[in-house]
Amino acid sequence: MRPSEDRYEVEEDAAPLDMLVALFEARGWPCDSTATEMSGEIQGSWIKYQVRGIWRSDDMVLQILCLPDIRISKDKLAPAHELVSLVNEQMWLGHFDIWSNGGVLLYRNATMLGDDGLLSLGQAQALVEIAVDECDRFYPAFQFVLWGGRTPAEALEAAMVDAAGEA
Template sequence: MNIGREPYEESDDAAPVEMLAQVFEAHGWPCEFNGEDEVTSEIQGSWTTYQVKGVWRAEDRVLQFLCLPDVRVPDNKRKAAHELLALINEQLWLGHFDMWSRGGVLLYRHGLMLGEEGLLSLSMAQVAIEAAISECDRFYPAFQFVLWGDKTPRQALDAALVDAAGEA
């Protein structure tokens, strides 16, 4: 995924949720504030629509960036899903996949530590969005193979990575 950069001024840093909202709005993605420290959008990926959230913790100057592909893991598939999460996370340089214990909701999560001013640059916002969508698209098939295709976690990951390599 390559989000166009034309409509922005690179020198403009902003409060993290404000910057994310500006990027979401500039691309026409629906955007909603859930309080002053959280913003949510929906972005169409290659396989599904992702819920993308930015949650700001001012005391730590950390922006938690979440991408949820609307995948819920049923109880009988949790063990295999956890094994797949571990295999996938070995492949990642930034962020990680996780599953909430309540409800089995699958998500990609990345924490951005911001400087003393607590401002997010346009380029950081763009990279965070691109990385989250890219990683979710890259591994979405693996989760589907485990949940609905009855593949083992290793088979699912291998098949997903082969499929992704063939998409060029």
């Protein structure tokens, strides 16, 4: 790898998890990996996110998960699900979900790779940046519902206005 301004270049595409680990190491982000999964941590605008890459070689699918460490209590599940639905209408790639086991909020995006099952550095950067950007973009909306007492519609509107005002 050679640094080129803010981006790193590799000579060729690589196995998806190897490429993600190389990206994390080049950026100085902590990460660990196994044969089928990598996990790392990235500082977002609001908090640190746990980012996971899960590789299914049978299907040639790389799944990226980004977890903003938000657990949703049972009494907030209904408005949180409503907000997830409203947020997902705003999304172009990936979606938010609430795991039924533990009420964990997460962003999820799956990418089918070609027959060679390789990932380029550009693809890896885009997948990770999109995940973190979407979590940053909607993090305030979830906080408004969970802690601010706003309705899902009010929370989304407030979060979208705040995001539009940033430069």
